[in-house]
Amino acid sequence: MYHIVFSADESYIKYTAVLITSIVFNTNKHQKMRNEKYYFHILSNFVSNKNRNKLLKLQNTLDKLFPCEIIIHIQNDNDFINFPNSGAAHSLKIPYYRLKLSLIFNKNIEKCLYLDSDMLCMCDIRKIFTIDLHNKIAGVVGDLGSKKNKIKYIENNKKIIHRFDENYFNSGFLLINLKEWNKHNIEQKCEDLASKCYYIKAADQDLLNAVIKPQHQLKFDFSYNFSTVAFCYVICKDESKNRLNYTRSEFNIASKNPKILHYGEKPWRFLKSYFDYNNKNINDHWWQIAENTPIFNRELLKNKLKTNTHLLCAGLGQELLKATLKFNLFKIYFLIKRTNDDSRYIYQAKKIQDNIFGVCCILGTAILYARNSNKNFFSVYFKSLKIIYHFKKYANKSRA
Structure with missing residues (x-):
């Protein structure tokens, strides 16, 4: 039992x-x-x-x-x-x-x-x-x-x-x-x-x-509770203290065969986010089951047609990525305060390459959080710097 x-x-x-x-x-x-x-x-x-x-x-x-x-x-x-x-x-x-x-x-x-x-x-x-x-x-x-x-x-x-x-x-x-x-x-x-x-x-x-x-x-x-954001990048214990309490070698083994996926970016809101060891969109794993879930599948698929959160986040994140690298604080302020132009970011997100789509989602989430929590653009800038630095340093290691 x-x-x-x-x-x-x-x-x-x-x-x-x-x-x-x-x-x-x-x-x-x-x-x-x-x-x-x-x-x-x-x-x-x-x-x-x-x-x-x-x-x-x-x-x-x-x-x-x-x-x-x-x-x-x-x-x-x-x-x-x-x-x-x-x-x-x-x-x-x-x-x-x-x-x-x-x-x-x-x-x-x-x-x-x-x-x-x-x-x-x-x-x-x-x-x-x-x-x-x-x-x-x-x-x-x-x-x-x-x-x-x-x-x-x-x-x-x-x-x-x-x-x-x-x-x-x-x-x-x-x-x-x-x-x-x-x-x-x-x-x-x-x-x-x-x-x-x-x-x-x-x-x-x-x-x-x-x-x-x-x-x-x-x-x-780690494979028993594999947090999906780790497919984007992860910092292991042999690389920095107070981070994931597994070595890079242990993590890489887990990433090749995760037993249970734990979604940070919810698949019912994000149709696309990160890509697994086999370069498959991890949210597709969830939707393959959702489409075949008895009784509930119609409701789930109906909601899927209305979902574009992943595009909004990725589009905003791409703009934040570019603004951070150019030290364009005015642009970051604009992203936080101006919400009437969000449709353009949704359109632009469709062209984002898979290898940076995940980190753009993370950055875009930071913009949406700043909007809801009245965070200032300086805090978003420094958070963005940290995310970009860690992504550049650790993303490729996750594919080793």
């Missing part, structure tokens, strides 16, 4: 359906053992009757390929009143729902796998459940970003700063040993810490990293 957990609000149900479909499609039906079955658990604050009926039909269709059951668990944000609104949980408490697994599993279930809904399975996921956790609390994958994050909280009237190190992991993939999880009282420890925090950025991820110490983690290969 394989218990796999997702978190999804009403709008993310269709994307979770794609992930579920990818899991079933990549299961080797010829190697099925007796009594094997997938239990897909969806944690949500609300699921409409329409989506419930769709999920039931999805379940019945996929069950013909491999035994499976989709179970919906409705939770209440009021149960997470002690958890701060910040970062990924700035508007909804859904990211924290995975911190209450004891509410959905009985003591007979020893292991579960948590996956973010913006993932795609590329392997027979049953093999992950065969990995021996050796009495560790969880199997985890190192996070791609900088490890300079911190949590600030108050304890005994004193302000305390908890700083993270190279062991910082991404909570989008967690193979959880439920016995050890409960034994170490992880859920209560997370809630206790959350109630004391006055600064926290990555919501549940920061809490889990603070509570699950390195000696209780089993570090998995």
